[in-house]
Amino acid sequence: MARDSRLEATETQRHRGQFDGSSLWLCGSVTRLGPLLSAVFVASVLTVACGGGSQESAAPPPPAPTENPVDPATAGNVTGRVAFAGTPPKPALLRMDSDPNCAGEGGSATEESVVVGDGGALRNVFVYVKDGLGSLRFPIPSTPVLLDQKGCRYIPHVLGAQVGQTVEVLNSDPTLHNVHAVPGSNDEFNTGQPLPGMKHTHRFSVSEVMVPFKCDVHPWMRAYVGVLDHPFFAVTGPDGSFTLSGLPPGTYTIEAWHETLGRQTQTVTVAAKETADVMFSFAPAS
Amino acid sequence: MLHRFGVVVAASTAVLIFAGGLVTSTGSGLSVPDWPTTYGWNMFTFPIDKWVGGIYYEHSHRLIASGVGVLILVLAAWLWRAEPRRWVRRLGYAALAAVVTQGILGGITVLWFLPDPISIAHAGLAQLVFCLTVAIALVTSRGWKRGSTLDDGPLRTVSVATTALIYVQILLGATMRHTGAGLAIPDFPLAFGQLVPPVWTGPIAIHFAHRVGALVVAVFVLATVAHVLSHHRGRPELKRPALLLAAGLVVQITLGALTVLSGKEYIINSLHVVTGALLLVTSLVLALRAHRSRFAADVETVRVAA
Numbered sequence: 001m002a003r004d005s006r007l008e009a010t011e012t013q014r015h016r017g018q019f020d021g022s023s024l025w026l027c028g029s030v031t032r033l034g035p036l037l038s039a040v041f042v043a044s045v046l047t048v049a050c051g052g053g054s055q056e057s058a059a060p061p062p063p064a065p066t067e068n069p070v071d072p073a074t075a076g077n078v079t080g081r082v083a084f085a086g087t088p089p090k091p092a093l094l095r096m097d098s099d100p101n102c103a104g105e106g107g108s109a110t111e112e113s114v115v116v117g118d119g120g121a122l123r124n125v126f127v128y129v130k131d132g133l134g135s136l137r138f139p140i141p142s143t144p145v146l147l148d149q150k151g152c153r154y155i156p157h158v159l160g161a162q163v164g165q166t167v168e169v170l171n172s173d174p175t176l177h178n179v180h181a182v183p184g185s186n187d188e189f190n191t192g193q194p195l196p197g198m199k200h201t202h203r204f205s206v207s208e209v210m211v212p213f214k215c216d217v218h219p220w221m222r223a224y225v226g227v228l229d230h231p232f233f234a235v236t237g238p239d240g241s242f243t244l245s246g247l248p249p250g251t252y253t254i255e256a257w258h259e260t261l262g263r264q265t266q267t268v269t270v271a272a273k274e275t276a277d278v279m280f281s282f283a284p285a286s
Numbered sequence: 287m288l289h290r291f292g293v294v295v296a297a298s299t300a301v302l303i304f305a306g307g308l309v310t311s312t313g314s315g316l317s318v319p320d321w322p323t324t325y326g327w328n329m330f331t332f333p334i335d336k337w338v339g340g341i342y343y344e345h346s347h348r349l350i351a352s353g354v355g356v357l358i359l360v361l362a363a364w365l366w367r368a369e370p371r372r373w374v375r376r377l378g379y380a381a382l383a384a385v386v387t388q389g390i391l392g393g394i395t396v397l398w399f400l401p402d403p404i405s406i407a408h409a410g411l412a413q414l415v416f417c418l419t420v421a422i423a424l425v426t427s428r429g430w431k432r433g434s435t436l437d438d439g440p441l442r443t444v445s446v447a448t449t450a451l452i453y454v455q456i457l458l459g460a461t462m463r464h465t466g467a468g469l470a471i472p473d474f475p476l477a478f479g480q481l482v483p484p485v486w487t488g489p490i491a492i493h494f495a496h497r498v499g500a501l502v503v504a505v506f507v508l509a510t511v512a513h514v515l516s517h518h519r520g521r522p523e524l525k526r527p528a529l530l531l532a533a534g535l536v537v538q539i540t541l542g543a544l545t546v547l548s549g550k551e552y553i554i555n556s557l558h559v560v561t562g563a564l565l566l567v568t569s570l571v572l573a574l575r576a577h578r579s580r581f582a583a584d585v586e587t588v589r590v591a592a
Contacts, residue, residue, distance in 0.1 A: 098338065098339045098340075098342070099338035099339045100338070101338065102338075102339075175336075175338060176325060176336055176338070176341070178316065178317055178318070178319045180316055180319070188399050190316050190319040190399060191319055192318070192319045192320060192325045192326070194325040194326065194336065216313065216314060216315070216316040216317035216340045217314075217317045217338065217339035217340045217341050218339045218340075219312075219313055219339070219340065
């Protein structure tokens with residue numbers, strides 16, 4: 001029991017430039033070592049290291065309206081499909097033998113950088129409204145989105161969340177993972193999940209397409225989270241299709257993002273209570 | 287006895303540098319997100335069945351580093367108690383301060399998600415720790431204490447220059463590794479099929495600088511070796527490190543080429559790191575021996591103390 005409670009407390013998350021309390025013992029120990037460590041460099045390091053810290057992981061959610069500003073009587077949709085143009089690459093087998101707990105998952109897992117289904121349907125494309133919503137602001141969903149670690153893979157591989165919405169990262173594996181988000185605009189974090197069932201929650205503070213997640217223990221594990229300040233995003237499934245529903249009438253820039261094939265944009269006009277179709281086609285990376 | 291212990295400490299430092307090279311080469315630097323704990327455990331009680339994936343490299347590196355830290359602590363204490371030469375005792379203190387600083391740098395670079403300047407400083411300071419332990423092992427040896435009548439100004443100059451250039455080259459290599467420029471030029475020996483890269487970006491410039499640095503180092507190493515073989519062929523204390531330097535240069539350039547051609551295979555990449563460190567300390571030993579007569583007064587000090 002003592003170990004479990006300690007481990008629960010170890011799911012620490014560190015943001016750039018901050019230390020948690022675990023570094024404090026070091027400060028005391030080092031400063032007792034006397035004149036050897038009186039060099040300016042070490043002193044400056046300790047000034048930073050002993051300067052305080054935080055285990056608070058969540059960015060404060062920005063104030064958001066509680067009601068959807070879109071009139072449902074006039075709302076329209078954008079639907080479409082994303083295709084892969086050309087011969088689909090044969091997915092490479094993932095070598096998971098660096099962790100016996102992962103190697104036991106069957107050994108047939110394939111990498112997910114380009115997943116093409118029947119008829120060239122391209123999976124794992126993040127499609128979203130990039131521009132056209134003006135100053136509309138949307139409520140933050142109260143339900144969290146889940147990023148699961150199962151079979152030493154991230155499930156789903158690509159997902160979306162709104163700014164301020166809770167993202168839960170769950171460890172469903174009988175092994176340990178570190179959850180390392182490497183955003184460009186939001187705060188980077190890296191947290192350990194040494195026990196099955198551990199859950200880490202995070203809320204992103206600004207829009208960013210995409211935020212890569214990785215596990216440094218298992219370097220094949222990658223996931224991408226699209227963070228937006230509105231709910232008009234989708235990830236293509238096995239049939240390559242997507243739907244952005246509930247859009248107010250207007251003209252929008254729709255972007256399709258793929259982790260290796262790049263980005264494409266199209267402009268589409270949505271009339272009241274109508275559905276506009278958009279098709280994307282990605283060519284193999286040269 | 288002290289000398290033998292110094293040799294053990296120096297050898298363990300080389301092992302530590304190889305282990306550190308493996309951490310970067312396998313991209314495992316952040317596989318243990320906390321420090322000085324390991325997933326909340328005291329690092330010395332972290333269960334061995336959890337040493338999986340990248341954790342194996344990162345956690346091993348931390349444990350080896352702790353062991354080397356203790357060895358250097360013992361070495362510094364031993365020198366403090368038994369070494370009559372003040373400057374040698376100071377070498378021990380410097381090694382201890384350096385290895386403690388090195389540990390803190392290693393922790394900070396993990397907690398701050400491997401910022402390039404700190405990771406490069408961590409790599410650079412590792413070489414200085416290695417140099418200090420090798421220097422201590424050398425100056426506590428019987429051969430050093432016997433003294434030397436060698437007075438060769440050009441050898442002193444070229445050996446120091448070679449040592450300094452190897453260190454600069456190692457810093458360039460560390461910059462290349464930690465900024466992800468290791469494959470910025472994907473072919474070898476040419477660069478994009480030409481002698482000079484046809485396009486320039488930051489990573490390409492760093493990578494190319496490392497290649498040019500290798501050429502400069504090679505010229506100085508060969509000059510040093512040629513000088514020793516032509517003027518001091520009968521002095522094994524100079525000839526041995528000179529020949530080692532020549533052989534190490536060939537191995538190191540080969541490993542550098544293989545690192546690129548293999549797409550940074552992690553064992554080759556890490557061997558390239560540790561061979562660079564071995565070249566540095568070999569050159570340092572040669573330089574120190576070339577300066578041995580400058581330490582002549584110490585012979586008397588040691589004899590009196592004995």
